[in-house]
Amino acid sequence: MKHKKHRIVIVGGGAGGLELATRLGKKLGKKGLADITLVDAQNTHFWKPLLHEVAAGSLNAFEDELSYLAQAKWNHFRFIPGRMASLNRGNKSISLGPIIDEQNRQVVPARTLEYDQLVISVGSTANDFNTAGAKEHCLFLDNRKQAERIHTTLINHYQHAQACEDDVSKLRIAIIGAGATGVELAAELHYAAIELAHYGLDAIKPENLEVTIIEGGERILPALPERISSSVHKQLLKMGIRVRTGQLVSEIKSNGLLTRDEEFIESDIRIWAAGIKAPEFLNQIAGLESNRINQLIVKPTLQTTQDDQIYAMGDCASCTLTNNGESVTIPPRAQAAHQQASLLAKSLISQVKDGNQSLEFNYKDYGSLISLSRFSAVGNLMGAITGDMMIEGTLAKWFYISLYRMHQMTLxxxxxxxxxxxKDLIIRTTRPQLKLH
Ligand SMILES: Cc1cc2nc3c(=O)[nH]c(=O)nc-3n(C[C@H](O)[C@H](O)[C@H](O)COP(=O)(O)OP(=O)(O)OC[C@H]3O[C@@H](n4cnc5c(N)ncnc54)[C@H](O)[C@@H]3O)c2cc1C
Known part of the structure; x- marks a missing residue:
């Protein structure tokens, strides 16, 4: 009987999953040691931390997207488009929902896919905590389509104001959530206002774009050290961005939002950028352990607690490690997904090649950086030599960009x-600094 090749299926080709598929393809797929399959609900990969730039128009998503089929061909893995819907641990298979086109026609029927080892890396989306009106009246920033929708909405407001000059001259944008996403988006929108006026869409003057960030906690960037938060806060105020901390949003309406203190904040555009949760379908899927935000609970080896052949990593996994007697839960960041992908690649390669045990993940926090568009960046670097060092300005900006370049280097x-x-440097000199349509 012909010996079947070992099958590793990775679901979700984001910051972590695509790096893993690429590494495994090169080391196992190319040598015929295992069949590596990547499944994703989209046909192209776009690195999520760039989404706020797409929303503001400072980045054209078409230039930075990557076709999964091409990446698979170049790196010896197989790509299957489809959205994972369920899991059958008994016969080791996953099911993918049908692919439906924009006219509601079925392009591909529902399918099942068998695995020997499964890696789930389907990321996360914003968590609106079921706030009344959020789904109906807010825009979100979880994927490329949503980012493009924010951009189109922004441009539409500017074009309307330009055509009916005496009608609208002010645009009020409310961003709910002052985590990294909300803060970076606010700075990017401020930059967009300056550039749009520069290119002739000047009916809304830059000072008349009112961006307000509303945060439930006592300070912005609650997950980062206080000194970074206070430095960023000052810089946002300098840009004219309004920051409202300690304000919990209780309801969203079509013309603004209501806080728990019964204050109504009027706004023309509302963007929800608070909290995260893993996709609903993961909630206790096939008896796997999950938490209240649907993340799969994993051991330090990134294996799920109930099934050693199923791994989870990145934003959809909850991994708690013990470091010098202290419990540390890995944060939902591209940096963490990148490190987990590289550990899991080593671990799976040594299991397939030498029959070794799963390796344990050890997270190194290299610090956090917040980009304030073209103006600046602020953050801290953590290293054996530097300790915990705060950096700002061009150096910080350089380190911020290097995170994306590291992702590209792996791919x-x-x-x-x-x-x-x-190519990016050349394009900068030949195109407008902002996408104007
Ligand atoms: C605007 C913004 C800015 C950010 N900035 C930073 C930053 O500066 N630094 C930082 O460290 N982190 C940042 N993050 C967080 C970072 O993007 C995430 O932590 C990281 O992308 C998580 O990687 P992942 O591989 O877990 O998931 P993702 O990168 O989100 O990828 C998930 C993939 O799974 C696919 N998928 C989802 N559901 C299914 C399904 N059912 N079936 C098949 N495929 C599916 C998706 O299409 C996607 O390709 C930012 C996030 C946002 C939204």
């Missing part, structure tokens, strides 16, 4: 990443 190697950097 494309050093030479192609170098070429892409060069």
């Amino acid at each position: 494309f190697g050093k030479f192609r990443t170098g070429t892409l950097i060069l």
